[in-house]
Amino acid sequence: MPHQMSKDTIPVRKGEELNLLALEQFLQENIENLSSGPLEILQFSAGHSNLTYQIKKGNWEAVLRRPPLGPVAPKAHDMEREFKILSALHPIFPVAPKPYLFSDNETIVGSRFFLMERKNGIVIDTSFPDGIAITDDLCRHLSEVMVEQLVELHAIDYRETSLAEISKPDGFMERQVQGWIGRYERAKTDEIECLEHLKKWLVEHTPKKHEFTIIHYDYKFNNAMFNENLTKMVGLFDWEMTTVGDPLTDLGVAMGYWNQSDDSELLINGLGKAPVTAVHDGFLTRNEFIELYAKKSGRDVTNFNFYLTFAYFKLAVIGQQIYYRYKKGQTTDIRFANFNYFVKNLIQHAANVADERF
CATH class of the missing domain: 3.30.200.20 (Phosphorylase Kinase; domain 1)
Structure with missing residues (x-):
């Protein structure tokens, strides 16, 4: 059987x-x-x-x-x-x-x-499994576990691991900004009005000094697995982007994926169905998540709007690379047919975040 x-x-x-x-x-x-x-x-x-x-x-x-x-x-x-x-x-x-x-x-x-290894547990994405009583307390607890695991990862001394050998921390943020701009240009298909302004802003506002820690760089709810009663995280997946770099970049990427109920429909539904964080009460807002991370890690998040802007741009580039492959016939997955709208929306949203001041 x-x-x-x-x-x-x-x-x-x-x-x-x-x-x-x-x-x-x-x-x-x-x-x-x-x-x-x-x-x-x-x-x-x-x-x-x-x-x-x-x-x-x-x-x-x-x-x-x-x-x-x-x-x-x-x-x-x-x-x-x-x-x-x-x-x-x-x-x-x-x-x-x-x-x-x-x-x-x-x-x-x-x-x-x-x-x-095959880990077993519950992965939460756009809905909770049947039979789970969804409460504000549960949603808050899951949010806090996400913060705590990220803080714990960033507390590891990378110099004590072999990651030091496959990472180049110096110049990390400049390399990231230039690298992701380059990736976008190589996969470009449509003209997007505010793109040049956004690229210029990112280059001009790149932090020159920052800490170095191990960063997951794709930290999001559906890459995490929880135990059966949802009290703790038992698995974290998709480590291909992991490197040594600015921990606030990692937090930024996490917040780029972390939707809340008052986000625009395109932001919430850009990758398909709305994630649970935008559907159920009790989950931390992005600002609450950022503040709790700052409190638990002791890091200064004053200039966080750079990191969030960069996160939305990076997500747009990933979407653009996927759309480029679809448009060139390298993939026929119909899920990607309208990714150009998602990319355009993210570029616009990133430009809006860049112009805000927290």
Whole structure:
């Protein structure tokens, strides 16, 4: 009997199948104490980037990650780098999944890939699972756990880990601003009126001095997994962007994803259905989240509007890269057909945030 799908997995999408025979042979050669039984593969439904699969053979299970199909940007979707990050972090920050092995043999699944532990729990995105009593206290508690885990990650001394070897902290913010502007230009399709003003503002307002910590750089609710009674975080996923840099950039990216009920409809629904933070009372507002982070970390958030502006611009660039791939026929996923409207809205929103003063 095939195993049941959990709430976070779906049958493998057409065109994204893996070679079962090649993968099974690889597992038999490389995994000790592999269970017998047929190899079963499901796909994780969340995410617009790397392809992530649940693989199961008898009682043994793991998660396989590989880059998206089609051409990918240089240095993007680096599976070996993500494997090294998890190897460094899992022992000291156990919500990061334990990595099992990395393979650069592209004949097995069509690209480089790695295997990591399958964590079990609840991922909250646009709705809560059935049977959960949704209260203001619960929503506030989940918000506070998100703040606390980010503070905890930023408290790790990166110099005590191997991340120091794969990161270049000096000049981080200048490199980020110039790098993401460059990525946008390479994937540009439509003219957007306020773009030049926004790029100029980001360059002129880039902080020259800041702290360096380990940053996740894709920190959001649907990358977190909670235990069954939603009291604590048991998993944090998608570490491919992780580096050593300005911790406020990490907070900014988190807030770029953190919608609240009074946001515009395009902002709330830009990536599909509205996230729970914009639907249910009790979740911290962005300002409350930022203030709680400042209190728990002791960091100064006076100039935070730069980081939020940059976060919305960065999200726009990611959307633009996806839309560019769709427009060029490199992906046919219909979810991406209207991403140009989402990108335009984010650019406009970033420009508006830039002109505000907190």
